[in-house]
Amino acid sequence: MATKHSRAAARLMISPAVLLLLGWMIVPLAMTLYFSFQRYNLLMPGMEEFTGFTNYRFFLTDPAFFAALLHTLQLVLGVLVITIVGGVLLALLLDQPFWGQGIVRILVIAPFFVMPTVSALVWKNMFLNPVNGLFAHIAKFFGLQPYDFLAQAPLASIIGIVSWQWLPFATLILLTALQSLDQEQLEAAEMDGAGPMSRFTYIMLPHLARAITVVILIQTIFLLSVFAEILVTTNGGPGTASTNLTYLIYVQSLLQFDVGGGSAGGVVAIILANIVAIFLMRMIGKNLES
Amino acid sequence: MARKVSQNRKALVTVAAWAVGIAIFFPILWTVILSFKSEGDAIKTPFEVLSANWTLESYSTVQERSNYLRHFWNSVVLSVGSTLLGLLIAVPAAWAMAFVPGKRTKDVLMWMLSTKMLPPVGVLVPLYLIFRDFGLLDTRIGLVIVLTLINLPIIVWMLYTYFREIPGEILEAARMDGATLRAEILYVLTPMAVPGIASTLLLNIILAWNEAFWTLNLTAAKAAPLTAFIASYSSPEGLFYAKLSAASTMAIAPILIMGWFSQKQLVRGLTFGAVK
Numbered sequence: 001m002a003t004k005h006s007r008a009a010a011r012l013m014i015s016p017a018v019l020l021l022l023g024w025m026i027v028p029l030a031m032t033l034y035f036s037f038q039r040y041n042l043l044m045p046g047m048e049e050f051t052g053f054t055n056y057r058f059f060l061t062d063p064a065f066f067a068a069l070l071h072t073l074q075l076v077l078g079v080l081v082i083t084i085v086g087g088v089l090l091a092l093l094l095d096q097p098f099w100g101q102g103i104v105r106i107l108v109i110a111p112f113f114v115m116p117t118v119s120a121l122v123w124k125n126m127f128l129n130p131v132n133g134l135f136a137h138i139a140k141f142f143g144l145q146p147y148d149f150l151a152q153a154p155l156a157s158i159i160g161i162v163s164w165q166w167l168p169f170a171t172l173i174l175l176t177a178l179q180s181l182d183q184e185q186l187e188a189a190e191m192d193g194a195g196p197m198s199r200f201t202y203i204m205l206p207h208l209a210r211a212i213t214v215v216i217l218i219q220t221i222f223l224l225s226v227f228a229e230i231l232v233t234t235n236g237g238p239g240t241a242s243t244n245l246t247y248l249i250y251v252q253s254l255l256q257f258d259v260g261g262g263s264a265g266g267v268v269a270i271i272l273a274n275i276v277a278i279f280l281m282r283m284i285g286k287n288l289e290s
Numbered sequence: 291m292a293r294k295v296s297q298n299r300k301a302l303v304t305v306a307a308w309a310v311g312i313a314i315f316f317p318i319l320w321t322v323i324l325s326f327k328s329e330g331d332a333i334k335t336p337f338e339v340l341s342a343n344w345t346l347e348s349y350s351t352v353q354e355r356s357n358y359l360r361h362f363w364n365s366v367v368l369s370v371g372s373t374l375l376g377l378l379i380a381v382p383a384a385w386a387m388a389f390v391p392g393k394r395t396k397d398v399l400m401w402m403l404s405t406k407m408l409p410p411v412g413v414l415v416p417l418y419l420i421f422r423d424f425g426l427l428d429t430r431i432g433l434v435i436v437l438t439l440i441n442l443p444i445i446v447w448m449l450y451t452y453f454r455e456i457p458g459e460i461l462e463a464a465r466m467d468g469a470t471l472r473a474e475i476l477y478v479l480t481p482m483a484v485p486g487i488a489s490t491l492l493l494n495i496i497l498a499w500n501e502a503f504w505t506l507n508l509t510a511a512k513a514a515p516l517t518a519f520i521a522s523y524s525s526p527e528g529l530f531y532a533k534l535s536a537a538s539t540m541a542i543a544p545i546l547i548m549g550w551f552s553q554k555q556l557v558r559g560l561t562f563g564a565v566k
Contacts, residue, residue, distance in 0.1 A: 006390050007390060007392065009386070009390075010386035010387075010389075010390035010392070011386075013382035013383055013385060013386035014382070014383045014386050014387060014398065016379050016382070016383070017379050017380055017382075017383035017402070017442060017446060018383070018398065018402075020379065020439060020442065021402055021405050021439070021442060021443065024405065024439040025405050025408065027416070027420075028413035028416040028417055028420075029408075029412075029413065031413075031415075031416030031419070031420075032412060032413055032415060032416050035415060035416065090310065093303065093306060093307055093310065094307060096299075096300075096303045096307075097300055097303070098300055098303040098304040098307050099300070099304045100304065100307075100308065101307075103311075104307050104308055104310075104311035105311075105553070106550050106553075107311035107312060107314060107315040108310070108311050108314050108315070109549070109550070109553055109556075110314070110315050110318055110546060110549075110550075111314060111315075111317070111318070112549070112556075113496060113500070113542065113545050113546045113548075113549035113550075114318065114500075114542050114546070115499065115500040115502060115516065115517050115520070115541060115542060115545070116500065116502040116517070117502055117506075117517050117518075117520040117521045118321075118520050118538045118541055118542055119317070121520060121521075121523055121524060121534060121538070122317055122318075122320075122321050122534075122535075122538060123317065124524075125529070125531060125534060126317070126320060126321065126324065126531060126535070127317065132333040132531065134320065134336060137335045137336055138336075140335075141335070164314075164317070167314065168314070169560070172553065172556065172557055173557050173560075173561060173565050176557045176565055177565055210565075211565050214561050214565055218560060218561065221406070221407055224409060225409050225410055225411065225503065227410075227411070227502070227503050227506070228502035228503065228506060228517070228521065231506065231521065231524070232521050232524040233524075245411070246409065246410075246411040249411045249414065250411060250414065250507070253414055253415045253418070254414070254418065254507065259415050259419070262414070262415045263415050263416075265411075266409075266411060266412040266413065266414065266415060267412065269409045269411055269412045270408065270409060270412040272409075273407055273408070273409040273412070274407065276407070277404060277407035280407070281400055281403065281404060281407075
């Protein structure tokens with residue numbers, strides 16, 4: 001159908017996007033890979049030399065790396081569990097007829113549009129602050145000792161903040177999926193005497209499975225790279241109690257000026273992200289065929 | 291009887307849904323309320339806050355002390371600039387892939403998507419050094435380029451899913467009626483593509499506006515958009531609740547309004563068409 005002429009034109013139209021992305025991918029990646037085998041610190045210019053796997057050895061045997069890896073996993077899994085369970089429950093609730101559906105939808109989706117630095121600072125100061133925060137005021141009202149969230153449970157607090165940001169996303173996607181469910185199928189099941197629980201387990205949940213997978217995969221991509229929320233709330237601390245992999249590499253590269261070490265960490269982060277990415281690509285690729 | 295039961299049920303769901311909705315929205319609402327209070331009142335107990343006088347002083351102080359408008363303008367330039375530049379590159383590409391699909395179109399699309407999975411921190415060091423050596427640190431042009439590149443795959447994908455829905459028969463009909471290629475593009479395809487392009491534009495402005503990794507790492511004072519400006523409140527100015535609230539309210543208001551308009555496209559855009 002397409003002529004030779006139009007094929008050539010098409011190639012011409014696609015090439016700018018392809019070439020730009022190719023450059024964006026290959027140039028920094030090659031540089032990261034190269035630096036990761038160099039002893040290279042911005043504070044000691046002129047001392048660069050090839051060091052083999054030394055940077056990797058230091059990075060991978062650093063206790064901070066294991067802590068950061070664990071925190072990254074806790075952060076990703078914690079937020080995923082909260083947003084998926086909460087998202088399914090919220091979607092089920094909002095899918096029913098009630099007055100003011102449009103407005104409630106708008107209220108629920110709102111946190112997703114708040115920039116990360118704002119949501120983290122609002123939670124840190126106005127809610128979690130042990131002296132003037134809203135939770136402290138409530139605790140004092142009931143005669144309780146205010147809890148210093150970001151000092152006592154830094155990672156859990158960050159999980160809470162990030163969950164608040166992503167719950168709307170999960171809810172919106174699950175709600176969209178739920179609304180495409182065949183109502184007749186549900187009615188038929190009800191007529192056959194299926195209770196609410198079995199209707200949920202055998203009809204709704206399988207229907208939602210695909211949307212849940214999509215939510216898990218997309219959120220994981222973003223959650224692996226949580227940065228701003230940590231930077232403005234805890235700076236990764238106390239100690240390294242809330243340092244994830246992204247933050248650890250940031251500290252090493254831009255605060256300690258260790259280009260070599262930071263690059264080795266970057267390569268490790270890329271490998272980990274790729275493992276997740278492979279699953280996501282397969283999922284979306286399948287969809288493209290259908 | 292059955293009708294009455296369902297009305298009761300509807301009332302019950304209404305109460306529950308509104309309660310949850312308000313609870314989720316509450317941090318934003320509280321920030322807006324605090325922004326209209328004086329600094330002294332903003333740290334008091336909730337009851338005292340609500341009964342305190344309303345004032346606009348925080349808004350004027352934020353602008354006076356920190357040149358808020360400059361950062362706001364930076365955010366506008368970065369988000370709109372990177373989105374327009376992205377569209378300029380992506381529209382032809384998505385167009386060609388949707389209307390003249392080749393054997394490898396699908397592979398190209400998947401590969402583009404895969405660039406999005408590259409964790410930003412993995413290329414933080416080289417990008418920082420490139421920016422330093424080319425004098426791009428803390429410049430708007432540098433950030434526009436980075437934001438364009440990180441959002442390009444999403445722009446291409448969104449446009450592609452929209453363009454693919456334009457039926458091919460319409461083109462054939464136009465050709466039968468003797469339309470030239472120019473007329474075909476101008477009068478048949480463009481009007482059908484505009485809604486898709488508009489929602490892509492909207493969603494990408496939102497994403498670029500809220501981007502908070504590169505904007506924080508590659509800017510200092512001059513080119514800092516609102517994400518980085520607000521981060522400067524992390525300490526010790528975070529103690530000034532009213533001013534932080536006023537700055538935050540102004541930073542999120544425009545995007546919140548745009549976001550509410552683009553709810554539907556959001557699902558489609560962020561799931562790459564996997565959920566509609």
